[in-house]
Each structure stands twice: as structure tokens, then as C-alpha cells.
Amino acid sequence: MSHPNPHPVGPILLLDDVADGRMILSALFIVAAGDVPPPVELPGSAVPAVALADYAHATVWRVRFALPADRASSYRWNGETFEVAGDLTGDLRLAYVSCNGEEIGDMDREGSERNAMWSRLRDDHRRQPFALMLHGGDQVYADEVTRGHPLSDEWPDHVPDNPSPEALADLRDHLRTRFFDRYAALYAAPELAWLAARVPSLMQWDDHDICDGWGSLRPSRTGSAVGQALFGAARDSFLLFQHGTVAGDLPGRFADPAGGHLGWTIHAPGLRILAPDLRSERTRRTIMGTGGWDMMEAEAGRAAQGHTLLMSSVPLLGPRMSLLEAVMVAIPRMQKYEDDLRDQWQSRSHRDEWRRVLGLVRDMAQKDGHDVTAISGEIHLATRAVMDLGKGLHLHQLVASGIAHRAPPKGWARFLGALAWLGENPLPGHPIRIKPLPGQRGRYVAERNFLVLERRSGDWDARWNLEISGLTAPLAL
Numbered sequence: 001m002s003h004p005n006p007h008p009v010g011p012i013l014l015l016d017d018v019a020d021g022r023m024i025l026s027a028l029f030i031v032a033a034g035d036v037p038p039p040v041e042l043p044g045s046a047v048p049a050v051a052l053a054d055y056a057h058a059t060v061w062r063v064r065f066a067l068p069a070d071r072a073s074s075y076r077w078n079g080e081t082f083e084v085a086g087d088l089t090g091d092l093r094l095a096y097v098s099c100n101g102e103e104i105g106d107m108d109r110e111g112s113e114r115n116a117m118w119s120r121l122r123d124d125h126r127r128q129p130f131a132l133m134l135h136g137g138d139q140v141y142a143d144e145v146t147r148g149h150p151l152s153d154e155w156p157d158h159v160p161d162n163p164s165p166e167a168l169a170d171l172r173d174h175l176r177t178r179f180f181d182r183y184a185a186l187y188a189a190p191e192l193a194w195l196a197a198r199v200p201s202l203m204q205w206d207d208h209d210i211c212d213g214w215g216s217l218r219p220s221r222t223g224s225a226v227g228q229a230l231f232g233a234a235r236d237s238f239l240l241f242q243h244g245t246v247a248g249d250l251p252g253r254f255a256d257p258a259g260g261h262l263g264w265t266i267h268a269p270g271l272r273i274l275a276p277d278l279r280s281e282r283t284r285r286t287i288m289g290t291g292g293w294d295m296m297e298a299e300a301g302r303a304a305q306g307h308t309l310l311m312s313s314v315p316l317l318g319p320r321m322s323l324l325e326a327v328m329v330a331i332p333r334m335q336k337y338e339d340d341l342r343d344q345w346q347s348r349s350h351r352d353e354w355r356r357v358l359g360l361v362r363d364m365a366q367k368d369g370h371d372v373t374a375i376s377g378e379i380h381l382a383t384r385a386v387m388d389l390g391k392g393l394h395l396h397q398l399v400a401s402g403i404a405h406r407a408p409p410k411g412w413a414r415f416l417g418a419l420a421w422l423g424e425n426p427l428p429g430h431p432i433r434i435k436p437l438p439g440q441r442g443r444y445v446a447e448r449n450f451l452v453l454e455r456r457s458g459d460w461d462a463r464w465n466l467e468i469s470g471l472t473a474p475l476a477l
């Protein structure tokens with residue numbers, strides 16, 4: 001039962017690509033069925049919307065257009081002018097957010113409490129605009145979409161053996177509608193909506209955009225008819241709402257036009273943003289498949305001047321989880337937590353892949369002599385780590401999460417901080433150190449937060465905006 005939206009949603013700006021000095025954009029709209037959103041107006045032209053998907057009470061529309069990538073500009077829609085800080089050539093500011101929701105009851109949370117950090121980000125933009133907004137995973141918490149249908153009510157604990165084609169079609173319809181309801185509610189939140197109409201977004205998914213632990217669950221679940229229906233509905237919704245498109249029509253930044261994986265890269269002046277897809281090809285034994293690795297190898301071999309931001313939805317650097325994992329395997333009750341740990345690069349089952357990706361990052365940095373920064377969410381804490389890449393180069397890992405997900409207990413932050421003493425050394429000669437944020441004593445901060453990345457005269461720094469402690473001092477990258 002999709003609920004009709006009283007107000008149209010949009011424009012939500014999504015960055016399709018940067019090419020020929022222009023930002024290629026998609027503006028997304030959700031309007032009541034039968035309505036048509038007005039065109040996007042640019043100097044000398046008006047670009048009409050194209051319908052992408054119909055739901056019971058609403059239709060999702062898109063306008064593709066371009067704005068300059070070397071200066072600030074604006075567009076008009078529905079009688080309103082929207083300023084866009086589109087200069088990607090010189091000094092610029094990027095916002096990074098993750099984990100925009102919670103597993104249980106997110107739709108029923110009180111808006112101003114839920115969106116307090118979005119409100120702060122909006123105020124920050126008003127003071128000094130962001131050129132882009134990066135969303136690093138868990139843009140939607142879909143955990144509850146499986147509820148309310150007989151085939152998926154007990155997901156993932158139990159799935160039916162041989163559901164009928166009719167029942168499966170009904171399930172697909174149920175899931176599609178539930179995803180719609182969530183995205184429509186998220187994009188209708190005034191704080192996010194105001195920002196998204198002015199700051200182009202780039203998004204990569206993590207597990208909750210599908211379901212908790214997707215890819216780390218048993219093959220009997222992910223490979224089942226119900227599991228595949230869930231993944232299909234999540235993927236269609238991801239393409240539609242997070243990329244403003246449908247299968248077969250992926251924007252130019254995607255590495256695989258066929259969508260076997262949904263990794264993408266943006267090449268802007270002095271800045272590469274690399275976002276591998278750690279979900280589409282994931283199994284209990286592998287994080288990326290051949291498609292994802294091909295993209296990473298190709299990028300490691302490419303000359304890219306300036307800075308590389310690697311959006312890894314789960315942190316690339318972290319504490320020594322393998323010990324904890326060994327303990328959990330031995331205790332049946334801890335199975336769920338073992339699955340959570342298996343989701344991490346640091347899991348014992350992904351050790352070779354972890355080494356491989358770190359080796360690629362090292363090659364990337366050494367090729368052009370620039371530091372690489374990995375940015376991640378996922379753990380609902382703020383932290384950072386550094387890996388020595390040799391030759392005076394470093395891999396910085398910045399973790400910022402969540403923008404709406406509340407922090408776990410402080411005890412968990414302290415426990416992880418203690419675990420960090422053990423250190424980790426997956427690549428011989430390149431030790432990893434977990435470090436406190438500027439001005440913080442503990443290594444993990446249990447507060448909601450977002451990250452601000454800033455380039456001034458070619459030099460990058462990062463600041464976390466922490467809900468209680470406020471803005472940190474800048475960390476040079």
C-alpha cells in the first residue's frame with residue numbers, strides 16, 4: 001500500500017558524470033500519479049522530465065541536464081532558482097555522510113531529532129557551500145521491507161523452499177512498494193531535500209540498502225528465490241532513487257554499463273573519486289568479483305593527478321577483528337555477530353582480498369606520488385586510521401557514520417579502542433595505526449557525525465562534525 005505523497009518530492013540532484021568541463025546531472029522528482037513535474041529551466045532552454053517508473057499513487061521522473069564544472073551556476077525549476085556551487089577546479093568543499101536511518105522503526109522517528117545532523121549540514125552549506133555530497137552507504141535502511149509478506153516474513157532465518165510464481169510476483173510487488181515508501185519518505189525530509197536540490201550527490205550502497213549483511217549471509221538465503229527477489233527490488237530501487245536511472249541506462253561514471261557490478265569513478269580536475277561496489281558481487285568468501293577487481297586494477301594503472309578519494313562502504317583499515325572472530329565462531333550464540341564481522345575487509349575469510357586491495361592502493365599512491373584517502377561509514381562511530389605506504393606516502397582512513405543512525409553504547413567505542421592497541425599488519429612493512437580524531441582522547445567517538453573534506457590551494461584536509469563535541473580541528477590529508 002503505497003501512500004500518496006501530499007507534496008511532490010524533488011529536485012534531488014545526482015551527479016551522473018563530469019565530462020568536457022561540465023557536470024552532467026540528473027534531477028529526480030516523485031509526483032502524484034497523473035501529474036507531470038515542470039521542466040528544468042536553463043538560460044535559453046527548458047528541459048522536460050522523463051518518466052522512469054510508475055507506482056500505485058506516484059511516478060518517478062528525471063531531468064538530465066548539464067551545468068558548468070568550473071564555476072558556480074544555477075538552474076530554475078517551478079518558479080524557484082537553485083544555486084549550485086559547481087566549481088570543481090580550485091578550492092572546494094565536499095560533504096560525506098553515511099547511515100541515513102536505523103534498522104528498526106526508522107519511519108516512525110520524530111523528524112527534528114532524526115534529522116538533526118542533516119539540519120546542521122544544511123546550515124553549514126548556507127555558510128560556505130559544498131560542491132558535492134558523497135553518500136557512503138546505508139542511504140536507506142530497508143531491513144523492514146521483508147515484513148508483512150508470507151514469503152519473506154521470516155527472512156533471513158527461514159525462506160520457503162518452492163514458492164509459486166504467483167506468490168513470488170506478489171512478493172516482488174510488495175518489496176518494490178516498500179522500497180518506494182522508504183525512499184519517498186527519506187527524500188521528503190525537508191533538511192535533506194533542501195540540500196539535495198542544491199548539492200549534487202554521489203552514492204554507493206552498503207548492506208542496509210538491500211538488507212542487513214547482504215552477501216555475508218548463507219548462500220541458501222541469498223541464492224533463494226526470496227533472496228533474489230529482495231536483491232532485485234533493492235537494486236532497481238538503488239538505481240532509481242540513488243542514481244536517477246533504470247537498468248540498461250547507467251550514467252557514464254559506471255565501470256560496467258551492463259551493471260554486473262555498480263562500481264563507478266569520477267575524474268574531476270586534481271580529484272578522483274573511486275567507489276567500488278562491495279555488495280553486488282559479494283559472497284561469504286569474496287567481497288568483490290571479477291568486475292569489481294577489473295575496475296580497481298584499471299584505476300590503479302591509470303595516471304590520475306591530485307588526490308584520490310576511495311569510497312569503501314566498509315572501512316578499509318580497522319582493528320584486528322580476526323581474534324574476535326575466532327572467539328565468536330566458537331560460540332553458537334554469537335553466529336549473528338560472526339556474520340557482521342565477515343562483512344568486514346579485516347575478516348579472516350577475506351584476508352587475501354584485503355591484502356590485494358591494500359596493495360592496489362599502495363600502487364595507486366606510488367604511481368603519482370599522492371596520498372590516498374579512504375572514506376567509509378558503517379560502524380556508527382567516528383574514527384580514523386593511517387597505513388604507511390612507504391616513500392613518505394600514507395593511506396588515510398576516515399570513518400564517519402552515521403548522519404541519522406544513533407551511536408552504539410560508549411562501552412563499545414572503548415572496547416574497539418582497546419582492540420586497536422593490538423595493531424594490524426596485513427602488508428609486511430606497512431603497519432596500520434588507529435588514531436584519535438583531532439582533539440579527541442579516545443580512538444572511537446560514539447556520536448552522530450558527518451565529514452567535511454576541503455581542498456585549499458591544492459591541499460586537502462578533513463574535519464568531522466560531531467553531534468555533541470562539535471567540529472574537530474582540521475586533519476591534513
Ligand SMILES: [Fe+2]
Binds near residue numbers: 099137138208379402
Ligand atoms: Fe549503517
